[in-house]
Amino acid sequence: MLFRRAGAFSEAEVTAMDAALQAALGGPRGANPLVGAVVLGPDGRHLVSGFHRGAGTAHAEADAIKQARLQGINLEGATMVVTLEPCNHAGRTGPCSQAIIDAGITRVVYAVDDPHDPAAGGARTLTAAGVDVAAGLAAGEAAELNREWFDAVAAKRPFVTVHIAQTLDSRIAAVDGTSQWISSPESLRDNHGLRGLIDAILVGTETVLVDNPRLTARDPDGALAASQPLRAVMGLREVPADATVRGTDGRFIHLPTRDPAEALSLLFAEGARHVMVEGGSRILGAFLAAGLVDELIVYLAPTLLGSGTPALRDLGITTLADAQHWDWDDAGGGAVRSLGRDLRLHLRPGRTTENHENPTPGKDAAGSVTGGH
């Protein structure tokens, strides 16, 4: 917060930061934080906005600058309002601080500092180039927007997404073990789309022994996607030499632990910044009980089984007051969407311990139900 100046923000900048926070929700959660940017003209008029669409794509600032270029808008003397400190590192997409300087932008207002060591310094670079930099506007909202991501970065662990494909009565397989397919083709496609974006996919040895899954990202025709996640199996049992998950591409790893935190630590060391936990229910339960799930996606099929394998087993909860509370998450396309006949529910860990007698309806939930198609 070196650059914070109390009361130094114009009304237009305050409004722009609100819009930037809203724009940020367009992006998906994962290895990178949600970031939104709005550029104001020298007269305070809204010129253009941008947001980050996920790892490997343009940062919000670069996205906004690109929008301006496409629309022939001159950004000389403009102000960039962005929810996170512009980066200073030449990653996959080039440093935003330099792009801002090159665009002729003369003032940058941002909400919170980038917590990464390699990236830190964007504000310094901008200041050194003569750009007026002010930080701290809507810092609380911006920190809340990426609460789980900041936590993961601080803990030096990957961001963790859990997918559950279940019936209305939360079964993931029938009594005889049949489970293909509980979800609609559209849900399966959504799941495979995410597999192509993450760094690693994690299951337990039990799942390997029972289901022998491939864990690859595939398109609807079954062809392998261009980008494949690391296939990780955790547990103390051996992974059979002929297990399909081993594959032949060297993208397989066995994590000899039952501890979710240790598994994440091992995956982080392998370079994974976004991990999807796919099951089974014992692994899901262990991650949930440990508070190590940052994002929960439930594909809810309008079907009933009445028996079979429950999606979750023991979370160590014995009374309702200790139930895990989740918040509806509007990021990345909405908290509730139709995927064919299924509903896709998107949630993030609840903010606080709620009062069960008088829960305050979250403002997220109110606006979270959106059309799917």
Add this chain to the structure above:
Amino acid sequence: MLFRRAGAFSEAEVTAMDAALQAALGGPRGANPLVGAVVLGPDGRHLVSGFHRGAGTAHAEADAIKQARLQGINLEGATMVVTLEPCNHAGRTGPCSQAIIDAGITRVVYAVDDPHDPAAGGARTLTAAGVDVAAGLAAGEAAELNREWFDAVAAKRPFVTVHIAQTLDSRIAAVDGTSQWISSPESLRDNHGLRGLIDAILVGTETVLVDNPRLTARDPDGALAASQPLRAVMGLREVPADATVRGTDGRFIHLPTRDPAEALSLLFAEGARHVMVEGGSRILGAFLAAGLVDELIVYLAPTLLGSGTPALRDLGITTLADAQHWDWDDAGGGAVRSLGRDLRLHLRPGRTTENHENPTPGKDAAGSVTGGH
């Protein structure tokens, strides 16, 4: 189908019937069918529409005629297009056939005959009064609209609604039995609102012995609603003399059976046309397994328990191919709504046995996710 005339419908009438079918969805399911009506002027122009808002309120035709009166629209020489044969009986709301004649409407187009004996004859009354009557337009769609209601009428049993208040992982109580409240205050209010509209509320003896519920319809302050459902308990065990459910108003009945069909038959004999089954899970399972649930409402709290009482137990299903398929139901406010922090899911029994490999996404599902507030 006495009055069907192939090809005797104008383009305006066909369009109006589509609109009437759509309008019908505004009403709730229950003792009465969903009905929509559109009135066209002598020139075929859309004048006004109406729909039935549930038992005890105006029928769709009367609703449309009232709208016209409020707007000062003269219906002389108009055409009434309605999804169900106008009634002929003076029930709580007066016969629609007479209201149509009195309004000066000179043509009635309806989709399907009213299956009730007491009501049948509306078309004859209209014809006898010189009104031009044509039936059968969109008969298939209109029958499908109220499929479960027609089935219930034909079987001389009440329409059955099931409410489930569950966590994301489909638990209705924690391991220690605590269950108040899994749902949000808004969901509880919704449930009590429906209790005030139905004829009977049904639980098993087990629920009475374990939870000792009141089963009354109450407003948010706990005050009794004006209309109270019959409180029915089914099962072979005695209901304790001091069970709260007995109350003091004589609105209690013990149904000494474990058979859902027999319980419904007994309730029908008591005059009940809309029954809400509230649980427990054994009773729910028995009704679901018997195919005796016409409407399923799930209050889905964004919480996880991981253990405790599942919403459903055995439905007699052992393999995924036999799973019960449900359709999202847009009637009565939408298939998916926000109620505070909860989602309210509204479903009806699936139309056909689906192909699990290649399910066709229902057109209902696509448009079914709607904003809640």
